[in-house]
Amino acid sequence: MQIKNLMSEDLITIDKDQNLSDALKLLRKHNISRLPVTNNKELVGIISERDV
Structure with missing residues (x-):
């Protein structure tokens, strides 16, 4: 399996x-x-939930 098959294209990010x-x-x-x-x-x- 390749990474491209698992990744998401609509990313949610924060500045x-x-x-x-x-x-x-x-x-x-x-x-x-x-x-x-x-x-x-x-x-x-x-950043993860656990970091917070």
Whole structure:
């Protein structure tokens, strides 16, 4: 199996300058446990429910 068969194209991300409460809202709204963090559309990290 290839990665392209598992990956999602409609990503939910958060900008590094947004508030932690914004991240929690997105995690809960979309029922996800990890959120890619971006800076000018470049991946700079990942925040998880457990981190919070």
